Amino acid sequence: MVSFDPWLIAPVSSVISIGLGLFLFKHVSGKDAGTDRMKQIAGWIQEGSRSFLKTEYKYLGIFVAVMTVTLSALLGVRIGITYVFGTVLSALAGVIGMEIAVKANVRTANAARKGGLIEAFPIAFRGGAVMGLMVVGLALAGISIVYWITGDPDILLGMSIGASTLTLFMKAGGGIFTKSADIAADLVGKVELGIPEDDPRNPAVIADNVGDNVGDCAGSGADLFDSYIAAIMAAMILGASSQIPYLVTLPLVYAGLGILASIIGIALVRVGKEGDPGKSLNLGTYTTTLAFGVLTYAATWYLGYDIKIWYANIAGLLAGVVIGMTSDYFTSINRSPAIKTAEASQTGAAVSILTGFSYGLISCFPALLGIGIGSAIAFSFYGVYGIGIAAVGMLAIAGIIIAGDAYGPIGDNAKGIAEMAELGDDIVDITDEIDAAGNTTKAITKGFAIGAAGLTALALLASYQEIVMNLTGEPIVFNLMNPLVMMGIFIGMSIPVIFSAMIILGVSKNAYRMIEEIRRQFREIPGLMEGTGQPDYNACINIATVGALRELLPLIVFSILSTLVLGFVGGIHALGGYLSGAIFSGFFLAILMANAGGLWDNAKKYIESGYFGGKGSDAHKAAVIGDTVGDPFKDTAGPSLNTLVTVMSQIASLFAPLIITYALMG
């Protein structure tokens, strides 16, 4: 019936995606960047972002080299090579995302100045689309190349973990960087010296802007990049151990169709004269979802695949929609949780924090239900492979999700540039509208990303079990009443817990380092306070970058080593429990931190919009404290947990052969 191998749709789609991404990159870059002042400010942010990446990649080079040598020595050169390949792809995606973000922001501001919303919005969105298209394009191209050369899904593990370790550095490192820059700039600037926010005299002000690009833009892209590869790989591994040959390549087919669906959605995102950017973004997402459902249904029917696989795929998609929509409800500025938290701020900061934290906890309920029921339904249709396909189903449309996500910080930066370059209230209002639409989509995409990562983690757990069964030739059961499994769960639970704690403490430590540097510059650079001296922006950026890595490196080594120690001491059953425990606490904390953080943020914004006393009131001051607590929750710790769990799962799968041979117990 088919005359070509269906999985080739994956490389074809990925080439189209990369090509379209490059085209949009040139298109956006070709726009005018505005006045000299705008170019100067954008130049600082651009230079700072490049400086961040340069420093980060320099240090990561050493880490990757050590990992490559270790993996090659212990597990063979093929794993070593694919590991390097994965890190290079991840790094490339980071560079491209960052480059387009720092170009699109100023061009969006300028288009707002020249042609209003109708011209500015497409630039911001196309900037985001570049990121989306390049991330999924590069990822699927990478998978296709490795699979085409080796024909062995297990080898993809090397590439996937390469992407994951780098992502963890990008996301968590970027998260520490952005929040410590934020705190340091505020504390020295606003509190100690009394100069306004975003004042160019403050040496940390560019670091603060760079942080938005680093954490939100590159970080979020990297997050889905990592889940995307891991989900496809896990499904392929699960497919390989079945007796049905097409199950191995089916995830590639679905992923390829997901890219095509994303391109359809991206093409539809535009605003008319009276257009609403938020609605337009959502239209793109919904169209993509629908197109993906139709395309995969058609392909499943045409290629003669089992229709139950398609149902499992849809179960994942629906779980994602539930989690995304409830995240939206619990964080939206005009919904009861944010309003009640704002109201509680009138009774002081403590009650405000308790109320927001409580709603954050409650928001975990639909998410836990969604992932629990969604995975059970997917399983009921097609066993563990069904869970793998559910994860692939969610992540296949990552192209449009990342586009919407990366759009956010571009709009945010455009607004900042419009303000700093003093373009006037009208222009700032337009960029504000663009920015506000980004905040709405962000909550949905964040929930979606966490849900997708949760399903991916379950698929990775299943693939770990599959790998162990293939190696030992015996069935393996992770029985809760097996004391090693139970012990593993309790210990595994503690890893995301301790990781979040250390990373939050790391933000404070790193902020103190930056504060020292800002104070030094004000002490040593003549005329800085008077506005005649030039601050050394890059010195601040370098210190924050190196500091972030210094906080992070021991944590990442700890999480890798604890996985290996648990495995080699407790054996494969304990390790299965350990991975499950990490999924349980990691998923819970990720949802809690993302939603509580978003909720406090919007409760503050609700008061700022004039309720309960408005800006400057006691309620506002209380809400600001809540927002500051939420910042490292939602921008540093929370978003890193997905990737942490992915890294742990993949390390376990990768070392399974050695653990089976050498483990002390089990």
Add this chain to the structure above:
Amino acid sequence: MVSFDPWLIAPVSSVISIGLGLFLFKHVSGKDAGTDRMKQIAGWIQEGSRSFLKTEYKYLGIFVAVMTVTLSALLGVRIGITYVFGTVLSALAGVIGMEIAVKANVRTANAARKGGLIEAFPIAFRGGAVMGLMVVGLALAGISIVYWITGDPDILLGMSIGASTLTLFMKAGGGIFTKSADIAADLVGKVELGIPEDDPRNPAVIADNVGDNVGDCAGSGADLFDSYIAAIMAAMILGASSQIPYLVTLPLVYAGLGILASIIGIALVRVGKEGDPGKSLNLGTYTTTLAFGVLTYAATWYLGYDIKIWYANIAGLLAGVVIGMTSDYFTSINRSPAIKTAEASQTGAAVSILTGFSYGLISCFPALLGIGIGSAIAFSFYGVYGIGIAAVGMLAIAGIIIAGDAYGPIGDNAKGIAEMAELGDDIVDITDEIDAAGNTTKAITKGFAIGAAGLTALALLASYQEIVMNLTGEPIVFNLMNPLVMMGIFIGMSIPVIFSAMIILGVSKNAYRMIEEIRRQFREIPGLMEGTGQPDYNACINIATVGALRELLPLIVFSILSTLVLGFVGGIHALGGYLSGAIFSGFFLAILMANAGGLWDNAKKYIESGYFGGKGSDAHKAAVIGDTVGDPFKDTAGPSLNTLVTVMSQIASLFAPLIITYALMG
């Protein structure tokens, strides 16, 4: 070799315990209660506490009646009768604990006035000892009676769940009551009207003092009462399904010896002229632990029991010590976590809260490790029965643990009375020393209680599995890769999460109700503000009591119904996962909330002792916000979670026969 049935040591010890408890009750009650002013203040607290209990028990009577009818109809009259018996015992323990607490507080203050620390300390401690001896005595007597009549450990489930449901009301209801009274009294008194704390004109001031007795004293005693019964019952059920007859009664033997060991420890707690109350309390605990180890070793050898059981018993004890000691480290005023949190308060409330929360998260690491490794070791010695015995081992010494725990609020109240009755600085200092010693032991006993409850929950999970296997005659495995089990875990995890959130929100709601009442009294009672009118203390207490129950009842019904719905829809495997999930998130949140709350409290106290600017500084204001956030964490939500999980586990076991027959799936 033995001429009497060894398990009879249980009823004998329990009679000794109750006798000694009554003797100490008379002894403490016989002391002089001091000046008229002291008697008047103590009278208000006493009357208020009785009023709380009266209202609470009136409402609970209806709940118990409904439950009894339902259980009798569905599961037989024997379960109904033992259920009532369990609730009566629990209520009795609550009444006695409350009665002795409100007598001992004023007598401690008076003894401090008359004879100094050397006379005051024993009264406070003996007051606590009454609670400890009565709780374990009544519990073990109850178990002995039911077992003696029926000879069937399964029937104990009815009694145990009777005790647990009532405990949940006592603990969580008391927790809501005490914190809402605290917030309401502060907000109207200090903030709105500008009258000092503990001013008798404030209608909520007595409710605030009653709250200490209700939450800390009766609540904590009820907590261990419930775990104590549940652990012994679970171990007996696990023993009954083995082929070795003595395993059924062995938990009773160990529990009896635990009471004797506790009595030895209680007898040793005394201070000399230069004595240190804290050291003395710890000496009692350590001596009891040692005596219990020696006595059980001797009994195990003398009665010819398998020595491996004793090892499992010790594994539990050691896990408890690890959790207690690390809780102590993470919350102590002179340790790094509290000091660093105090230091961070200089940067504002947000950083203070983030730092304390982070250390709270880190403190979960040793606790999770302790319970994971402890239960695995216990299992390795004697299978699931080993886990049951590990829990019994920890809880057997509950007598001295409760004594130390109940001592705390007595000292706290003694200090309050000394201040309100204006006994002078010297006397207040003595009561302060007594109070401070209570805070140290409290952290240890709280960690110990959570650890014990964690092991008990695991034992209950094992007994649930055992009950299901006995009913179906087939082996049952809770396989993590069974989608129903995995779904159950995710849903089960959400119950403690949502329960904590709702209960924290309930505190605010209830505080608002009280605030309305306080405002009404100031509006309507003539001369109240001028000090000539008499406030209606009991109106405040009644409103807070009924309000607390109103917040709580739907939550308790929700947790029972969700267990049944999950069981009847998902079947026994899903229910096994569900119970496990509740254990995972419940244990984690309980440790986090207890330790973070204790830590913030002591960080504030550290600043108050003169560091980082001392009382009234910006750092102090920031730390007060942290402390207020921590209050419902450590005194309301955290301590209720143990009991919640116990109730859920027992409901599952109780309804297992019906679920097996009627479940939709599985």
